[in-house]
Amino acid sequence: MSFSLESIGMEPGARYESIYTTMNSEGEINAAPMGVKCINDYDVAARIFDGSKTLENIMHTNLFVVNITENPKIYADALYGNLENLKLVKDDDIAYLKDADAYFICLVKSIEELTAEKDHVNEGSKSYIVTAENIKININRKGAKALNRGIYSFLESLIDYTRVDMIDDDKREEYKNRFLENERVIERVAEKDVKQSMAELRQKMIEKGLDL
Numbered sequence: 001m002s003f004s005l006e007s008i009g010m011e012p013g014a015r016y017e018s019i020y021t022t023m024n025s026e027g028e029i030n031a032a033p034m035g036v037k038c039i040n041d042y043d044v045a046a047r048i049f050d051g052s053k054t055l056e057n058i059m060h061t062n063l064f065v066v067n068i069t070e071n072p073k074i075y076a077d078a079l080y081g082n083l084e085n086l087k088l089v090k091d092d093d094i095a096y097l098k099d100a101d102a103y104f105i106c107l108v109k110s111i112e113e114l115t116a117e118k119d120h121v122n123e124g125s126k127s128y129i130v131t132a133e134n135i136k137i138n139i140n141r142k143g144a145k146a147l148n149r150g151i152y153s154f155l156e157s158l159i160d161y162t163r164v165d166m167i168d169d170d171k172r173e174e175y176k177n178r179f180l181e182n183e184r185v186i187e188r189v190a191e192k193d194v195k196q197s198m199a200e201l202r203q204k205m206i207e208k209g210l211d212l
């Protein structure tokens with residue numbers, strides 16, 4: 001049995017999407033979609049905005065569980081607060097999603113307030129960086145892999161590449177902006193091979209006359 005985050009396809013430096021399950025002081029379970037950055041094979045970091053129940057619970061218990069899933073309905077139900085639709089399991093002082101492909105338990109190492117000067121979401125908004133150590137990984141489905149959205153942004157740009165010769169000037173502006181946005185997402189979240197492929201695609205787009 002591996003306890004390394006590599007066993008669920010997590011690469012240092014990349015950010016993944018997941019569902020965090022936490023508990024409050026009354027033992028009530030909460031579930032919310034959250035990103036998780038892989039620092040190394042055992043450590044992770046999260047950036048959580050102030051006001052989140054997840055953050056409050058983590059500050060109180062120093063524990064959280066990262067659930068790995070690609071099921072869109074689970075993300076939506078967790079975000080909309082339809083927790084009754086999720087199969088939440090309580091196990092002592094943690095909770096997890098029964099239907100997760102994998103989950104890992106995180107023990108908090110530090111929580112620090114971040115005052116971002118420049119933030120693509122909300123300049124000056126208050127958020128916290130939580131660092132934590134993964135203390136146990138449970139794999140429910142062979143081949144489970146943490147969800148990284150970098151590949152989807154890359155594929156969107158790759159599809160645009162096949163159409164860039166067919167479009168008028170207005171559309172070119174639209175394609176340019178979409179490329180830049182996909183590139184921003186990839187720089188922030190993607191794995192190394194996707195970043196490399198996107199850098200090559202940038203050159204190909206320029207060769208096709210996209211003014212990047």
Ligand SMILES: Cc1cc2nc3c(=O)[nH]c(=O)nc-3n(C[C@H](O)[C@H](O)[C@H](O)COP(=O)(O)O)c2cc1C
Nearest residue numbers: 017030031032033034035047048049052053054055
């Ligand atoms: C895919 C996805 C990823 C998200 N990642 C984060 C994140 O990394 N940090 C954060 O503060 N909010 C993130 N959010 C937004 C939170 O899920 C949202 O604010 C939620 O309402 C928080 O719920 P809570 O109050 O139960 O913690 C994400 C949402 C989605 C859909």
